[in-house]
Amino acid sequence: MKKVIIAEKPSLAMTIVQAIGGNFKKNDGYFENDKYVVTFGFGHLFQLYSIDDYFDREKTKWNLEELPFIPSRYKFKLIDDIGVKKQFETIKKLIDRNDISEIINCGDADREGEVIGRLIIENALEGQIKPIKRLWLPEQTHETIRYALKNLDDSSKYDLLYDEGLVRTCVDWIYGINLTRLLTCKAFKTLPVGRVLIPIVEVIYNRDMEIKNFIPKKYYQGEVDFEKDNNTIKFSIDELKFDTKEECIKAIAPLKEEKVIVKDIQIKEIKKQPKKLFSLDKLQNKLSKELKLSANDSLKIIQGLYEKGYVTYPRTNTEYLADAEKDKVQKIIDIIDKDNILEMKNKKSIFDTSKVESHSAITPTTKVPKDLTGKELDVYNIIKNRFISNFLKEDTILEETTIIFSLGEYDFKLKGSVVKSLGYLNFENDLKEKTLPRFAVGEQIQCNISVSEKTTQASKHITLEELNNYLKNPFKKAKMTEDEEYNMMLSGCEIGTVATRASIIEKAIKLGYIKENKGTFYIDDLGISLIETLDKLNIDLYKEKTVELQKMLKKVYKNEISKEKALEIFSVNLSSMINNSKQIEVKKIETPKAEKEVIGKCPKCGKNVYESDKTFYCEGFKDDPKCRFTLWKNNKIFNDKGKKITKTIAKSLLTKGKVNVKGFKKKDGKGTYDATVIMSINGDYVNFKLEFNNK
Numbered sequence: 001m002k003k004v005i006i007a008e009k010p011s012l013a014m015t016i017v018q019a020i021g022g023n024f025k026k027n028d029g030y031f032e033n034d035k036y037v038v039t040f041g042f043g044h045l046f047q048l049y050s051i052d053d054y055f056d057r058e059k060t061k062w063n064l065e066e067l068p069f070i071p072s073r074y075k076f077k078l079i080d081d082i083g084v085k086k087q088f089e090t091i092k093k094l095i096d097r098n099d100i101s102e103i104i105n106c107g108d109a110d111r112e113g114e115v116i117g118r119l120i121i122e123n124a125l126e127g128q129i130k131p132i133k134r135l136w137l138p139e140q141t142h143e144t145i146r147y148a149l150k151n152l153d154d155s156s157k158y159d160l161l162y163d164e165g166l167v168r169t170c171v172d173w174i175y176g177i178n179l180t181r182l183l184t185c186k187a188f189k190t191l192p193v194g195r196v197l198i199p200i201v202e203v204i205y206n207r208d209m210e211i212k213n214f215i216p217k218k219y220y221q222g223e224v225d226f227e228k229d230n231n232t233i234k235f236s237i238d239e240l241k242f243d244t245k246e247e248c249i250k251a252i253a254p255l256k257e258e259k260v261i262v263k264d265i266q267i268k269e270i271k272k273q274p275k276k277l278f279s280l281d282k283l284q285n286k287l288s289k290e291l292k293l294s295a296n297d298s299l300k301i302i303q304g305l306y307e308k309g310y311v312t313y314p315r316t317n318t319e320y321l322a323d324a325e326k327d328k329v330q331k332i333i334d335i336i337d338k339d340n341i342l343e344m345k346n347k348k349s350i351f352d353t354s355k356v357e358s359h360s361a362i363t364p365t366t367k368v369p370k371d372l373t374g375k376e377l378d379v380y381n382i383i384k385n386r387f388i389s390n391f392l393k394e395d396t397i398l399e400e401t402t403i404i405f406s407l408g409e410y411d412f413k414l415k416g417s418v419v420k421s422l423g424y425l426n427f428e429n430d431l432k433e434k435t436l437p438r439f440a441v442g443e444q445i446q447c448n449i450s451v452s453e454k455t456t457q458a459s460k461h462i463t464l465e466e467l468n469n470y471l472k473n474p475f476k477k478a479k480m481t482e483d484e485e486y487n488m489m490l491s492g493c494e495i496g497t498v499a500t501r502a503s504i505i506e507k508a509i510k511l512g513y514i515k516e517n518k519g520t521f522y523i524d525d526l527g528i529s530l531i532e533t534l535d536k537l538n539i540d541l542y543k544e545k546t547v548e549l550q551k552m553l554k555k556v557y558k559n560e561i562s563k564e565k566a567l568e569i570f571s572v573n574l575s576s577m578i579n580n581s582k583q584i585e586v587k588k589i590e591t592p593k594a595e596k597e598v599i600g601k602c603p604k605c606g607k608n609v610y611e612s613d614k615t616f617y618c619e620g621f622k623d624d625p626k627c628r629f630t631l632w633k634n635n636k637i638f639n640d641k642g643k644k645i646t647k648t649i650a651k652s653l654l655t656k657g658k659v660n661v662k663g664f665k666k667k668d669g670k671g672t673y674d675a676t677v678i679m680s681i682n683g684d685y686v687n688f689k690l691e692f693n694n695k
Contacts, residue, residue: 029090111165214458274389277361389424396423492554600654
């Protein structure tokens with residue numbers, strides 16, 4: 001008897017085959033040896049029904065009368081793709097084989113992976129009963145795969161994760177499909193939205209409106225400056241801020257004759273701690289700053305490193321490792337510690353199970369890469385160096401000096417540090433060193449005090465780091481402890497998840513709601529229209545409501561509420577929102593018409609020629625009689641010679657009647673040649689002939 005393993009993707013199936021070993025034979029859509037059959041999906045093979053599917057009809061025009069649409073039972077269908085259908089039939093036949101005694105689900109190690117795997121298996125079984133196990137891979141090294149195969153879990157262990165994932169899938173569908181149709185029908189403009197997309201656009205909109213409406217205000221502040229050992233030292237005195245210049249001049253007058261006195265010098269040696277291991281969002285923040293990568297681009301690279309087995313599962317929201325992982329960490333240390341500089345550190349700042357949900361912080365694995373280059377190598381080294389920093393034997397020791405000065409009744413401080421022992425700074429230098437001139441307690445220094453005119457500054461546009469931090473904890477307070485932060489996050493007080501945020505940010509950009517430039521976000525015109533339309537319709541899916549819904553998903557996972565009850569609550573909430581907004585009128589969103597580029601003049605009628613997806617056409621096609629002049633981009637004469645009519649070629653043909661083309665392919669496929677193509681018009685037809693340079 002054999003076991004069939006269903007991997008989420010072909011690449012993972014291949015990795016599993018390599019890890020198991022044992023003379024696998026490659027077949028169409030699967031691999032097989034004497035113990036295992038390894039097959040795969042392409043990520044999602046199934047998707048939820050569309051509204052039209054539920055009515056068993058062809059696609060119809062959207063209308064408000066059908067909203068809200070809440071199915072009594074959610075149905076999934078196989079994705080309409082030849083490759084998907086073929087692969088699913090392969091999986092069905094494998095599962096149905098008499099020699100298959102057990103099915104092993106190897107979807108990605110998260111709730112979406114759980115849903116993907118189970119939908120494939122449940123639909124393939126068609127009511128049959130066979131034992132189902134779960135292959136859970138926190139990393140994709142051969143060692144981990146072999147260990148996990150010997151220690152399989154029953155599929156039932158992940159039932160609650162599946163329930164949570166299923167509810168999220170269904171909820172995102174009903175919110176997305178209903179609200180998108182509502183907004184589109186109301187505003188006469190396609191406005192795709194979703195449960196997480198709306199608060200992302202809203203927070204960027206709010207910041208940009210705050211900046212737009214900001215009114216700068218002048219103020220005046222007392223400033224002190226003095227020279228010491230060829231250094232100019234400046235201080236602004238916080239207590240001496242005034243609305244008028246006269247008030248400030250009056251306040252600093254008594255200080256004109258005073259000297260700066262060195263009141264106290266404090267020198268202490270401190271042990272500087274490295275930053276914690278990476279959660280996905282913290283890693284994305286660093287990559288945005290250092291490598292200028294977008295959230296989506298960085299996730300693709302990190303996911304690629306995971307699939308190659310070089311780092312642990314990346315879609316994690318914690319910066320901690322579980323206590324049970326100490327042996328694993330020791331193995332990683334043993335592999336990468338070539339210079340004997342690392343040691344196991346059993347510290348609460350590294351190992352804390354209470355702050356780990358499904359997956360631990362991102363670390364390197366025991367598989368050391370030899371094939372990485374470019375950005376992939378840069379990202380791997382950043383992850384590796386953060387790991388090394390946390391397990392380094394050598395401490396980072398700084399001598400920190402604080403000098404307290406006084407000027408009359410006002411005190412101010414100057415701080416600087418000197419590195420005594422580099423420690424982790426060798427691998428991740430996050431220190432801005434500041435050396436200080438030498439001072440002595442009681443020293444008096446001649447100074448200048450003056451009035452500085454300043455202007456209040458607007459807030460800055462939102463960066464990726466700010467956006468990630470906001471989505472991770474939208475209700476974070478300034479004095480909140482780390483334990484309080486993690487308790488809120490683990491209770492569901494977040495918008496979306498680290499696994500989905502990058503793709504939704506990317507979607508908001510592609511839809512034209514927001515713009516991104518070098519890791520900073522700006523609202524776009526359509527985003528402004530979206531938020532204004534939502535507000536007018538009283539559609540509230542901003543942070544309070546979204547977090548409330550997110551917490552409901554966590555309750556499903558913790559078995560505090562059934563998936564059926566959660567779906568009912570979500571449905572009632574959505575129905576109320578839709579019904580309350582259906583009677584409200586909103587302004588139609590006008591789409592500004594982009595000016596078409598004129599490619600040239602029509603050789604038949606003299607009117608403008610424009611570009612479409614497939615042709616260059618004359619605007620006279622609407623006239624009576626019609627002008628039928630057309631240049632097809634995939635013109636047969638050009639196509640047969642490995643070329644197509646580009647904009648540059650079209651412009652030359654329209655202005656000169658001919659064009660020089662390089663690199664035409666020869667008929668026998670051996671080599672290329674250059675020619676001049678001459679265009680002529682014969683009635684409604686465009687003809688071409690080639691001339692060759694005799695030289």
